[in-house]
Amino acid sequence: MHSILPFLLAMVAAVVLLEMWATRLKIAYPVLLVLAGLLVSFIPGLPPVRIDPDLIFFIFLPPLLFEAAWSISFKEMKKWWRIIGSFAFLVVFFTALSVAVVTSYVIPGFTLALGFLLGGIVSPPDAISAGAIMRFVKVPHSTSTILEGESLLNDASSLIIFRFALIAVGTGQFIWQEAALSFLWMIVGGAGLGLGLAWVFVQAHKRLPTDAPSDIALTLIEPYFLYWLAEQVHSSGVLAVVSGGLYMSTQRLSFLNSGSRIGSYGVWESFAFILNGVVFLVIGLDLPEIVDGLRSKGIPLTTAIGYGVLVTGVLVAARIISSYAAMLATLIFRPSVAPIFQSRRRSLLMPLVLGWTGMRGVVSLAAALAIPVALDSGAAFPQRNLILFITFVVILLTLVVQGLTLPFIIRRSGIHTPAYEESEEQARQQLKQGLREHTFRFLRHKHENGFHDHAGVQKLLRHWEDKNRSSEENWMDDQTxxxxxxxxxxxxxxxxxxxxxxxxxxxxxxxxxxxxxxxxxxxxxx
CATH class of the missing domain: 4.10.860 (DNA Excision Repair, Uvrb; Chain A)
Structure with missing residues (x-):
């Protein structure tokens, strides 16, 4: 313990320093973290880093998904549920199928089942990277909502594909009836269990004499409990965490007091930042072990890199094609909800931007590492080292190439125009003015009904009457x-x-x- 603690503390310190550097350079911090881990891994004398996939799946994934579910707007998700659902399920399956067909045809010894296994691993985009990039460029709410909503669900769909492909590789057969029932249980069981447990958690927060520290502590352990219990009954732990987190986020005003809400923002933001940073740094550190496993099988490094570049190209092409197909389907079947742009050029570039956001990350790495070393028969798992290396190449290329070029593409596309900013600002001012008027009416009603001579109510009434006459923006200029x-x-x-x-x-x-x-x-x- 004393030997690993300095290493862990050094990793957290490196994450913080690299994040500050990335902010200064105005690039997404996962890009720097992966590159830094890659460079550090070449330092001679360092012990090899071996990642336990259960550590990522159970320790890292539940809180990251839970925090993302709390951050997203459920109202906006409902508005764009069709395209979010298509990206989270149909696009993931189409991407996995594309990878399966190409790899089974190009890579010697790669069966269709192994292709689906690789496709399930690399199909889900990583929302953390896209979210980090959005800090430096502005996009319409519709685009950010689609990306965030997709990221909450595509992890579950890709891991389901991964599980079925793993069974097919291990047994050599695939029974569609059993697979369909298992798929249905994972979806329905995971979502239902998540909603049921979330309701129990909300009631516990309401009925127990909790304060801010205990409320925050409970929210930290709840995603782990959601994930663990769902996995125990062989349903989707990811869906349980996502559905439970979404339900609790819609109820936060009813079961958390102001102190709990204020405190939880800082705690969860810091917690998620550390978890994300450590995982992305470890991705780079894990390369030497992956390369050693590749060489042990006699596969040339250049050949493996070529396969990784090929799979990356298939992923990017499949996502861009899917983006344009989704836009076309929306224009045909639901034109009323399609995003409106000022020019045809921006309308045509919008799916390209959405398609270029498919950076891979944490879930892909964890799924690849979860492949068993040997089959139940005792034979070595076929192509395991090559799958691990291809996954690493995909993560590295999508993070670095797409991560560094996405801000440029967003700016050049012009999908976020001053009209959007003006509309958002008008909506914000309208809401604040309505809130001031509502408060003034409430206080005036109190003043006229029983508190006419109450000095405190009179002072509050005068204060809000002044605020209602002139907005805060009229006097709070930059100098003020x-x-x-x-x-x-x-x-x-x-x-x-x-x-x-x-x-x-x-x-x-x-x-x-x-x-x-x-x-x-x-x-x-x-």
Missing amino acids: RVIFIEMLESQRRYLADANNDPMLSEEIIRRQLYQLDLEEERLKII
């Missing part, structure tokens, strides 16, 4: 914002000096500092 922040810093210095007073409790000082922090955070979203 700077002065406001300087005022908060001055207040913090005063509290720091006041903390030297032996008659004042430090807890009182901390509470006042917390209020100042909330004021500054509120200022950022005005």
